[in-house]
Amino acid sequence: MLGIWVRDAAAGLGTLTYYDEENSSFATLGHGIQDIDTEKLLNISNGEIVTSKIISIVKGQPKKVGEIRGVIDEGKKVGEIAKNTEIGVYGKVTNKEFINSIKLPEVPVATRNQTEIGKAKIFCELKNDEVGEYEIEIKKIFKNNSSNNKSMLIKVTDKQLLETTGGIIPRNEWNTNNPKW
Numbered sequence: 001m002l003g004i005w006v007r008d009a010a011a012g013l014g015t016l017t018y019y020d021e022e023n024s025s026f027a028t029l030g031h032g033i034q035d036i037d038t039e040k041l042l043n044i045s046n047g048e049i050v051t052s053k054i055i056s057i058v059k060g061q062p063k064k065v066g067e068i069r070g071v072i073d074e075g076k077k078v079g080e081i082a083k084n085t086e087i088g089v090y091g092k093v094t095n096k097e098f099i100n101s102i103k104l105p106e107v108p109v110a111t112r113n114q115t116e117i118g119k120a121k122i123f124c125e126l127k128n129d130e131v132g133e134y135e136i137e138i139k140k141i142f143k144n145n146s147s148n149n150k151s152m153l154i155k156v157t158d159k160q161l162l163e164t165t166g167g168i169i170p171r172n173e174w175n176t177n178n179p180k181w
Contacts, residue, residue, distance in 0.1 A: 014089065015125070016049070016078075018109075019099060026079055029088040047081035049091065051098070053128050060166030068126075068165075104131060112151050115141055120154070126164055134158035 017029040026049070032041050053073040060066025079093040093099050107123065110116075117138050125131045140153040156167040 017088070019093060024079075024093045024096065025090065026093050027088050027090050032084045032086055032089060041086060042084060044081060044084040047084075047091075048077050049079045049081065049089075051076045051078060054125070057126060057164055059164065066166050102129075112141075112143055115152060117141060119157075122154075124161065126161075132160075134161040 014028040014033075015030070017027050019026045028049075033044065034040060035042050050072055051074060052070045054068055054070045056069045058067045058069065076095065076098055078095050078098055079091050081089055081091040083090050104123075115138065117140070120136050120138050121133050122136050123131050123133055134156070135158040137155045137157050138152050139155050142151050142153075156162055161167070
């Protein structure tokens with residue numbers, strides 16, 4: 001008798017955080033792809049990123065994590081996944097034609113040592129093909145945190161983003177005495 005559990009595919013929605021045109025690399029920063037059953041990071045030997053569409057947003061509330069729900073629409077292949085880590089998914093863009101067709105203006109990004117406490121902006125797509133700019137406040141900077149790359153505590157201050165999503169960090173995950181984020 002043999003009991004076996006095989007998982008040969010994983011799918012989910014994430015945000016392509018950056019694309020480096022010089023070397024065609026991309027990253028989806030924040031967290032890696034986890035197994036839905038075990039909540040452990042999946043060991044991914046290969047994979048691809050494809051296009052998707054937002055179908056709804058479930059607003060986060062205290063003790064209830066929100067989510068952006070979507071579907072793989074036409075599923076145009078955009079790139080190949082090279083590694084899945086605790087802080088994000090990394091890979092190479094293979095469909096530069098598609099990336100160039102949706103390319104947004106470049107945004108300067110501060111390094112950890114250049115980051116300052118105070119007002120800042122984030123970019124987020126809450127509607128298909130519409131990237132909005134939203135206000136946040138950087139409350140604390142963790143310059144010496146190298147274990148999980150969670151280098152700052154932010155507070156969403158933008159009323160529209162709060163009304164739509166409830167914020168971007170689940171309230172029940174943050175404990176100021178023992179920060180996970």
